């Protein structure tokens with residue numbers, strides 16, 4: 001059994017979607033980051049970086065429970081453990097890893113900062129808003145062009161799509177202007193969002 005420490009955010013939902021896709025049973029442990037649960041000693045013992053998501057796999061290889069944080073690392077672990085959602089050949093694996101890293105280092109941080117500066121910053125910082133708006137638009141353009149000739153980011157549906165979908169869905173709801181003039185991303189959102197496992201995972205917690 002896997003314990004999933006999560007909250008209703010895109011990073012948390014990557015893992016509930018993956019677990020739903022893989023059919024792995026899991027316990028949901030809600031960490032309410034709006035109330036400071038992420039700073040409680042019992043959570044810091046699992047993730048010293050005080051952020052969700054994190055997992056504890058009680059049936060990890062080696063016979064000891066494994067605590068893991070960083071959504072990308074968790075997705076890679078789950079794919080490796082199950083042999084699913086990631087091709088086994090080096091070329092296919094590299095392609096999925098590339099788009100996963102693009103999400104972890106680009107899509108998530110840029111959209112996250114845009115939401116912060118546009119919606120939550122206590123003072124309006126025009127430079128911050130402009131900077132993250134133009135980077136977010138550039139990054140969505142990269143994804144839109146990649147998806148012009150294919151259904152998924154890599155050759156087949158993978159953990160790269162699972163990492164990216166919750167962020168794109170959140171961005172479309174919060175910043176619809178980012179999607180103006182894009183053609184492939186709306187179809188991709190519909191394609192991935194129609195998967196029953198994605199719909200279940202996006203409801204957690």
Ligand SMILES: N[C@@H](CCC(=O)N[C@@H](CS)C(=O)NCC(=O)O)C(=O)O
Pocket residue numbers: 009010011012033038050051052053069070071072
């Ligand atoms: N790189 C991390 C980012 C995790 C992250 O930023 N989590 C946010 C919610 S989406 C969080 O827990 N924030 C609480 C805090 O910073 O105190 C990952 O992908 O797991």
